[in-house]
Amino acid sequence: MAHDVVLIPGDGIGPEITSAMRRVVEATGVDIAWHEEQAGAGVMEEYGTPLPQRVLDAVAEVGVAIKGPITTPIGTGFRSVNVALRQAFNLYACVRPCVSLPGDGSRYHDVDLVIFRENTEDLYAGIEFDPGSPEVAALAGLVDQAGLRPFRADSAISIKPISEAGSRAIVEAAFAYAENCGRHKVTAVHKANIMKATDGLFLRTAREVASEHPSIAFDDKIVDAACMGLVQDPTSFDVLVLPNLYGDIVSDLCAGLVGGLGMAPGANIGASCAIFEATHGSAPDIAGKDLANPTAEILSAAMMLDHLGETEAAERVRAAVRATLAEGITVTADVRRALTGSTEGAAGTQAYADAVIAHL
Ligand code: NAI
Numbered sequence: 001m002a003h004d005v006v007l008i009p010g011d012g013i014g015p016e017i018t019s020a021m022r023r024v025v026e027a028t029g030v031d032i033a034w035h036e037e038q039a040g041a042g043v044m045e046e047y048g049t050p051l052p053q054r055v056l057d058a059v060a061e062v063g064v065a066i067k068g069p070i071t072t073p074i075g076t077g078f079r080s081v082n083v084a085l086r087q088a089f090n091l092y093a094c095v096r097p098c099v100s101l102p103g104d105g106s107r108y109h110d111v112d113l114v115i116f117r118e119n120t121e122d123l124y125a126g127i128e129f130d131p132g133s134p135e136v137a138a139l140a141g142l143v144d145q146a147g148l149r150p151f152r153a154d155s156a157i158s159i160k161p162i163s164e165a166g167s168r169a170i171v172e173a174a175f176a177y178a179e180n181c182g183r184h185k186v187t188a189v190h191k192a193n194i195m196k197a198t199d200g201l202f203l204r205t206a207r208e209v210a211s212e213h214p215s216i217a218f219d220d221k222i223v224d225a226a227c228m229g230l231v232q233d234p235t236s237f238d239v240l241v242l243p244n245l246y247g248d249i250v251s252d253l254c255a256g257l258v259g260g261l262g263m264a265p266g267a268n269i270g271a272s273c274a275i276f277e278a279t280h281g282s283a284p285d286i287a288g289k290d291l292a293n294p295t296a297e298i299l300s301a302a303m304m305l306d307h308l309g310e311t312e313a314a315e316r317v318r319a320a321v322r323a324t325l326a327e328g329i330t331v332t333a334d335v336r337r338a339l340t341g342s343t344e345g346a347a348g349t350q351a352y353a354d355a356v357i358a359h360l
Contacts, residue, residue, distance in 0.1 A: 014068020
């Protein structure tokens with residue numbers, strides 16, 4: 001029986017990389033019934049929202065989706081569709097493996113770490129108030145009542161909720177993964193020395209969960225020190241668990257350790273639903289030019305195949321990607337540039353997907 005999967009192509013490079021990904025998945029022979037749904041700025045006029053109810057209904061019914069990136073206007077305009085999807089389905093675990101690939105053009109080798117980013121709360125909860133709003137005035141009153149140092153009257157305010165339940169869920173997911181996938185250590189990343197209430201709660205909860213999993217080593221690192229450690233010796237890390245904002249930033253840093261954003265896959269996992277997507281955004285600078293590297297999206301599809309129980313096909317996809325990159329002949333411009341300093345002779349998005357398919 002076919003696996004139902006919702007496909008959201010997204011915008012920018014989304015349609016190009018999802019079409020490459022779909023062709024690779026189809027070439028594995030796994031039977032998938034694709035339900036294509038559109039979201040983002042392109043549907044605003046028709047539906048009055050970048051995330052139409054029909055997309056939410058389709059994902060709720062099917063329970064598995066793979067998407068391309070979706071542009072979020074900066075500073076003004078609609079809120080992120082990506083964040084809204086994660087919140088709508090309580091996709092609390094953002095899982096981002098960063099693994100060195102042969103010929104990935106990176107200066108590091110043997111990187112093999114996995115990021116567990118909390119995906120629903122923190123400064124991404126979307127609780128923000130503009131300068132001069134009644135909410136900012138009310139908060140100023142609360143700060144005054146509490147005897148805390150006042151903030152400037154012309155401030156905008158973002159609220160950073162970190163809950164015990166949210167922290168526990170992501171740390172437990174990280175430990176369960178470590179136990180099931182032969183990993184040895186979980187590192188909690190935080191800034192609890194400064195944000196004692198929010199990050200302090202995250203760290204205390206992580207320590208509690210760690211004590212329930214004695215077979216897995218546990219340590220913690222302050223986020224700035226963790227960043228330095230990652231660029232100095234990424235091989236000293238195994239599984240990292242982080243609140244939302246640090247997880248977002250550190251996962252791009254880690255993508256840079258394994259050849260860049262075009263190489264880093266990801267999954268957003270909840271209790272009843274999973275949405276797979278590359279770590280990168282819509283890359284408007286290269287959109288529509290057949291320049292994007294679809295590896296991250298193809299490897300996200302491999303994670304999806306694992307999730308669907310198609311583990312053999314997932315491994316074939318990963319092996320075909322490794323073989324194509326190791327050969328180093330048909331690679332996209334980002335990889336060619338990293339390897340040779342020039343993009344001359346680089347392959348396009350679809351030609352690279354053809355090479356991966358040939359290796360399957
Ligand atoms: P970005 O990840 O789109 O691009 C950063 C740089 O990496 C650019 O130079 C781009 O050309 C390059 N790049 C990214 N993916 C690549 C690929 N597959 N192959 C080759 N090069 C690649 O980040 P940026 O520019 O900050 O964001 C653009 C838009 O994407 C924004 O609107 C942002 O909100 C959105 N975004 C969406 C995400 C999602 O849908 N999950 C995640 C991150 C950002």
